[in-house]
Amino acid sequence: MEGELYDVAIIGGGVIGCAIARELSKFDLRVVLLEKNAEVGFGTTKTNSGIIHPGHDTPTSTLKGRLVVRGNMMFDQLQTELKFGFERIGALYWIREKEDWPRLEALKRQGDEKGVPGLELWDAERLQKEEPNLSHDLIGALYAPSGGVINPYEFAFALMECAENNGVELRVDCPVTSIDHDDTDDGPLHVQTPGGVVHARYVVNAAGVYADRIAAMVGLDDYTINPRKGEEFMLDKRLHGIVRRLVFPLPTGITKGTLIIPTYDGTIMVGPTAHDTPDREDVTTSFAGAKEIFDYVSRLCPSVHQSDVITAFAGLRAVSSTGDFIIGPTAVKGFVNVAGIQSPGLTSAPAIGEYVCEILAGQGLPLNEKANFVAAIDGPPRFAKQLPRDQEKMVAANPAFGRIVCRCELVTEAEIHDAIDHGARTIDGVKFRCRAGMGRCQGGFCTSRIINILSERLGIPPEAVTKRGGDSWLMTPMTDPVFRTVGQKED
Amino acid sequence: MLGRMEGPYDVMVVGGGPAGLAAAIGARDAGARRVLVIDREAEAGGILLQCIHSGFGLHYFKQELTGPEYAERFVVEAIDHEIDILPNSYVSGIGLDSDGAKRVRILSEHYGLRTLTCRSVVLAMGCRERTRGAIRIPGTRPSGVLTAGLAQKFTNMMGYLPGKKVAILGSGDIGLIMARRLVLEGCEVVGVFELMPYSNGLTRNVVQCLDDFGIPMHLSTTVTEIMGRDRLSGIKVAPVGPGFKPDMSRERTVDCDTLLLSIGLIPENEMSAGLGIQLDVTTRGPIVSSTLETSLPGVFACGNVLHVHDLVDFVTGEALRAGRHAGEYALGIRRAQDNIRLVPGDNVRYCLPHSLSTGHEHQIFMRCKEPMKPCEIIIGDIMRKRLSFVVPAEMIMFRIKPDALDQFQGDTLRIDIRPLQK
Numbered sequence: 001m002e003g004e005l006y007d008v009a010i011i012g013g014g015v016i017g018c019a020i021a022r023e024l025s026k027f028d029l030r031v032v033l034l035e036k037n038a039e040v041g042f043g044t045t046k047t048n049s050g051i052i053h054p055g056h057d058t059p060t061s062t063l064k065g066r067l068v069v070r071g072n073m074m075f076d077q078l079q080t081e082l083k084f085g086f087e088r089i090g091a092l093y094w095i096r097e098k099e100d101w102p103r104l105e106a107l108k109r110q111g112d113e114k115g116v117p118g119l120e121l122w123d124a125e126r127l128q129k130e131e132p133n134l135s136h137d138l139i140g141a142l143y144a145p146s147g148g149v150i151n152p153y154e155f156a157f158a159l160m161e162c163a164e165n166n167g168v169e170l171r172v173d174c175p176v177t178s179i180d181h182d183d184t185d186d187g188p189l190h191v192q193t194p195g196g197v198v199h200a201r202y203v204v205n206a207a208g209v210y211a212d213r214i215a216a217m218v219g220l221d222d223y224t225i226n227p228r229k230g231e232e233f234m235l236d237k238r239l240h241g242i243v244r245r246l247v248f249p250l251p252t253g254i255t256k257g258t259l260i261i262p263t264y265d266g267t268i269m270v271g272p273t274a275h276d277t278p279d280r281e282d283v284t285t286s287f288a289g290a291k292e293i294f295d296y297v298s299r300l301c302p303s304v305h306q307s308d309v310i311t312a313f314a315g316l317r318a319v320s321s322t323g324d325f326i327i328g329p330t331a332v333k334g335f336v337n338v339a340g341i342q343s344p345g346l347t348s349a350p351a352i353g354e355y356v357c358e359i360l361a362g363q364g365l366p367l368n369e370k371a372n373f374v375a376a377i378d379g380p381p382r383f384a385k386q387l388p389r390d391q392e393k394m395v396a397a398n399p400a401f402g403r404i405v406c407r408c409e410l411v412t413e414a415e416i417h418d419a420i421d422h423g424a425r426t427i428d429g430v431k432f433r434c435r436a437g438m439g440r441c442q443g444g445f446c447t448s449r450i451i452n453i454l455s456e457r458l459g460i461p462p463e464a465v466t467k468r469g470g471d472s473w474l475m476t477p478m479t480d481p482v483f484r485t486v487g488q489k490e491d
Numbered sequence: 492m493l494g495r496m497e498g499p500y501d502v503m504v505v506g507g508g509p510a511g512l513a514a515a516i517g518a519r520d521a522g523a524r525r526v527l528v529i530d531r532e533a534e535a536g537g538i539l540l541q542c543i544h545s546g547f548g549l550h551y552f553k554q555e556l557t558g559p560e561y562a563e564r565f566v567v568e569a570i571d572h573e574i575d576i577l578p579n580s581y582v583s584g585i586g587l588d589s590d591g592a593k594r595v596r597i598l599s600e601h602y603g604l605r606t607l608t609c610r611s612v613v614l615a616m617g618c619r620e621r622t623r624g625a626i627r628i629p630g631t632r633p634s635g636v637l638t639a640g641l642a643q644k645f646t647n648m649m650g651y652l653p654g655k656k657v658a659i660l661g662s663g664d665i666g667l668i669m670a671r672r673l674v675l676e677g678c679e680v681v682g683v684f685e686l687m688p689y690s691n692g693l694t695r696n697v698v699q700c701l702d703d704f705g706i707p708m709h710l711s712t713t714v715t716e717i718m719g720r721d722r723l724s725g726i727k728v729a730p731v732g733p734g735f736k737p738d739m740s741r742e743r744t745v746d747c748d749t750l751l752l753s754i755g756l757i758p759e760n761e762m763s764a765g766l767g768i769q770l771d772v773t774t775r776g777p778i779v780s781s782t783l784e785t786s787l788p789g790v791f792a793c794g795n796v797l798h799v800h801d802l803v804d805f806v807t808g809e810a811l812r813a814g815r816h817a818g819e820y821a822l823g824i825r826r827a828q829d830n831i832r833l834v835p836g837d838n839v840r841y842c843l844p845h846s847l848s849t850g851h852e853h854q855i856f857m858r859c860k861e862p863m864k865p866c867e868i869i870i871g872d873i874m875r876k877r878l879s880f881v882v883p884a885e886m887i888m889f890r891i892k893p894d895a896l897d898q899f900q901g902d903t904l905r906i907d908i909r910p911l912q913k
Contacts, residue, residue: 233627234624281720283631283632284629284630284631284716285627285629285630286629287627287629287715289629290627290629306627307625309624309625309627310622310624310625311622311623311624312624312627313632388596388604391598391604392603392604395598395600395603395604396603399600399601400600402579402598402599402600402601402602402603403579403600404531404581404598407531407581408761410583440619440761441619441620441622442622442623442624443641444619444620444622444637444638444640444641445619445641447637447641448641448644448645448648448649451649452649462649462651463651466634466721467633467634467721468634468721469721470720470721471720471721471722472633472634472721472722473634473722474634474635474653475645475649475651475652475653476651476652476653476654476655477650477651477652478646478650478651478652478676478677479676479677
């Protein structure tokens with residue numbers, strides 16, 4: 001048989017696929033993860049709002065309602081092991097109208113029953129004292145201290161790095177084109193990719209907004225994914241501290257609403273919108289989206305202004321036709337769906353990883369724990385976050401810590417080396433691992449230096465460096481090669 | 492050419508571009524003994540090093556130089572003035588001692604993390620370019636959308652082109668210069684789109700970089716959408732109506748693989764703000780006295796960190812003065828507090844410095860809000876100056892002689908630009 005045989009092939013390297021990969025890496029298994037993009041976490045994960053939900057608002061009658069609270073509780077240990085940006089800053093769910101009090105109280109009751117810790121009802125006075133920059137016409141809020149913010153891409157990178165350290169194989173630029181299977185025998189599924197065929201006894205479909213397409217490849221058509229777009233707006237660090245907690249409205253059926261998010265890195269993000277789109281690649285931002293968000297936010301928090309936007313982006317939620325997560329075995333032996341993972345999918349991710357292992361075990365996959373599983377990774381060096389005396393030691397040990405590449409976010413060359421050594425292959429990969437290019441100049445000063453560092457470190461010509469893989473090239477050679485040889489000595 | 496890095500210094504200059512170098516020279520001319528320039532890059536000269544076109548120095552040297560030539564003259568002069576230049580170094584903070592001394596914390600590849608003291612500081616950090624995010628152009632996020640300055644670095648420093656078929660949003664000078672540069676390198680430049688009804692670049696650049704190369708400039712037009720998944724595949728543009736609202740009924744697609752942004756410059760005052768220095772909301776630079784001293788005693792500012800200039804020649808003049816005052820401050824020479832506030836009036840976007848002092852000559856820099864021709868600048872009741880035209884893209888400069896101020900009795904001097912009847 002041509003191609004390699006694996007116990008499990010995971011399709012999709014978003015945060016869900018990565019969480020499953022890490023969970024499976026605890027056992028004696030041959031596991032491969034297939035990702036269509038240049039790096040993991042480059043789809044919906046990268047554009048996620050980055051919120052760890054307390055979980056009080058989803059009823060236990062749903063799968064997501066059960067997984068979210070468990071997921072939330074797992075993050076403290078995960079952060080210790082995987083060193084991604086995460087902090088429980090607490091979340092507020094405000095109301096403006098008196099008649100909404102009963103709903104707020106009902107939410108608190110539901111949360112208490114689910115075991116969500118520390119829920120409190122705040123009156124207007126308390127809310128104003130704690131968050132003085134919020135509009136003074138709010139009459140109260142539900143406070144959930146277990147709500148947190150996370151850098152979702154860092155979480156995905158760290159999960160995958162840990163999985164790879166423990167033997168999981170990662171294939172990037174590896175879209176699945178078809179899956180062959182034979183219902184009559186117990187043999188493996190055959191996953192076709194442009195890089196060759198992958199045989200696997202079990203296939204986990206964690207393909208996000210494309211999950212229904214992947215399911216269709218084995219003849220399953222029992223659900224569809226209907227992407228719902230969210231536009232987000234990142235604001236200048238000037239607004240740091242304007243709110244200290246996550247600020248939510250009361251949830252509606254469609255969405256958790258427009259939020260003010262004090263991100264882990266100290267910027268304020270506002271959004272997202274929620275509009276269905278038929279196009280699975282539609283990550284466009286719009287005039288209408290900006291207007292919708294800022295009309296709303298300027299009433300809620302009057303000091304936030306549209307002129308503070310440093311960047312905008314959009315992502316797609318993988319909303320399933322059932323409205324709930326679709327996780328489980330299927331009519332096709334060995335094919336397991338992990339689909340429709342919309343909010344609170346990121347919070348649920350680690351619990352989903354565990355749950356998928358149980359499902360696979362139930363399907364006959366033997367799970368024998370490895371003796372030598374290493375749960376922790378080193379994590380990136382964060383020069384800007386160190387005390388001066390520690391910074392001094394870092395520079396003394398490695399002069400590349402003395403070279404600031406990104407001045408807006410104070411990122412050193414050593415951190416860019418580290419990002420590349422831990423899997424970054426593109427400008428976005430570097431940016432989302434170490435924040436170089438994420439600040440107010442949006443890469444205006446540092447992009448050229450990062451291109452050179454990637455080129456040097458990966459041993460590829462500068463023109464082969466891309467923004468995020470595929471056809472996202474950044475520069476093209478001049479016709480006069482003599483000049484270029486001279487030019488390369490720069491930087 | 493490493494600095495000796497022995498403290499204390501009289502004057503430390505943050506930034507080794509044209510402003511920083513001239514400020515250091517000014518400080519030495521004023522008698523300061525020990526002057527240090529700290530620069531991020533491997534070589535001093537700042538953004539001039541990537542401006543390989545000519546046109547620099549026409550005012551200051553009465554000669555047409557390229558950017559690197561202009562920078563070189565000041566680097567040589569700085570060396571002749573025995574000024575220490577510390578390259579590859581980053582100022583990560585400035586602290587104040589109770590006796591007025593400044594502690595400057597420097598991160599450097601060669602010296603690690605060091606704190607050096609000095610008597611006065613000149614801020615000369617320059618500016619950065621506005622980005623796509625700042626004007627919120629809708630659409631996708633492909634590669635191929637970049638600031639004109641970054642494209643200039645690709646082209647002139649790295650020897651690569653940012654793309655083949657280029658559109659330019661905004662008519663700032665760097666965008667105009669890059670339009671010509673890229674045509675000369677074989678790119679197709681499909682047009683410049685400017686939101687305002689007039690150019691934001693110097694007239695000479697519009698003529699020499701666009702008109703001479705047949706590149707169209709579309710005024711009162713903006714980019715309404717960015718298209719393409721991985722790489723830019725095109726843009727949509729539309730003319731704007733009242734309130735700069737795009738007329739979507741007249742939206743059209745422009746085929747291109749690259750969009751350069753030349754939509755303005757922002758003084759880099761994050762460190763200044765962190766020090767508690769008061770900033771002007773219009774210039775986004777520090778509020779300065781007639782000696783170019785900021786609200787923090789002993790800290791001076793000049794060049795594009797103070798306000799965005801059109802011509803480096805004027806940066807040099809301003810920086811020499813700031814450096815001289817910083818040098819005098821370090822030697823203990825203090826000028827009496829300014830006694831006259833200078834405030835912008837009709838059709839004046841800003842004017843600098845923010846205050847004046849009787850008994851001294853003053854160099855005034857200002858910009859208008861709207862184009863006007865012919866017109867008259869009216870400086871309170873002490874001075875009038877006729878101009879054939881004013882445009883926002885071109886800075887207005889003039890001097891106020893000491894005797895003019897002597898006759899002035901008030902405490903606030905207002906500047907207006909008013910139309911002249913022909």
